[in-house]
Amino acid sequence: xxxxxxxxxxxxxxxxxxxxxxxxxxxxxxxxxxxxxxxxxxxxxxxxxxxxxxxxxxxxxxxxxxxxxxxxxxxxxxxxxxxxxxxxxxxxxxxxxxxxxx
Numbered sequence: 001x002x003x004x005x006x007x008x009x010x011x012x013x014x015x016x017x018x019x020x021x022x023x024x025x026x027x028x029x030x031x032x033x034x035x036x037x038x039x040x041x042x043x044x045x046x047x048x049x050x051x052x053x054x055x056x057x058x059x060x061x062x063x064x065x066x067x068x069x070x071x072x073x074x075x076x077x078x079x080x081x082x083x084x085x086x087x088x089x090x091x092x093x094x095x096x097x098x099x100x101x102x
Contacts (some may be wrong), residue, residue, distance in 0.1 A: 010097050018090050026076075026083025035075035036066045
């Protein structure tokens with residue numbers, strides 16, 4: 001009986017794309033917080049978790065939005081463990097499929 005998680009023989013490309021997606025999911029809050037901090041620095045704004053200063057550019061207050069995105073860093077305490085579990089499960093599935101299709 002063919003494994004239920006792969007309809008056809010998995011290729012290296014499929015397995016690597018799976019790993020890439022898992023890593024991207026796990027690190028996305030960190031990357032977004034770094035992006036918000038970088039944008040804040042470029043605009044001359046003080047972005048931190050305690051609040052933000054008046055960051056008005058082109059008549060738009062960017063400080064609150066950048067503060068929310070930067071505080072989203074705390075989601076990494078949820079996404080990194082889920083990503084680690086998914087990484088291990090994906091590895092087990094790949095090894096099982098490689099043994100099955102040998």
